[in-house]
Amino acid sequence: MFILSDVYRLLIGIGDRVLSTSMKKIVKWDHPAGPKYVHFWSPVMKSSLVMAGIGDLMRPAEKLSLNQSISLAATGLIWSRYCMVIIPKNYFLGLVNFALGLTGLQQLIRIAHYHHTHPKELTKN
Incomplete structure (x- = not known):
């Protein structure tokens, strides 16, 4: 442990x-947001969510989760704003959260495009 x-x-x-x-x-x-403190390691670990979202770009749009994409986009954008308010300002965490929000938005756009172009498959389920 x-x-x-x-x-x-x-x-x-x-x-x-x-x-x-x-x-x-x-x-x-x-620095308080440097590698000796938790303010540095938090965005390093959170960047794994961004990498997972980028990896999901290879998945077919019909297999993406709408709820997961909404939550990633919302939390990414909300927390990117919060990172600019806290002291010390953590620009690295803000950047990672903003990238997470963009990744979630990209997935939402892919899901919406799929639902718009394949309405027949939605009525089957």
Whole structure:
């Protein structure tokens, strides 16, 4: 259970020793939204939802979930606004949330286009 926190502490310790002062400024090492804090790792993990949404672009539109696409679009767009209000402003998280909202909107457009072009298949179900 604590293996991941030990690995995290080890990597941060290595980064503290290896990175020069100028490099720490470039990567915002000690910034509240930098890699030493949760404000950095949250968008890194949330970007997996964006990647899954991009992967869904290969799926046929009839197999996409309308509810899932609505929730991804809504949460992505709502939270992208919230990221610009909180302190510290987390532009990385805002960008990931905005991309999530766009991915959800793209899926909604694909679903709507499919329903518009295939009305006969909808009445069968």
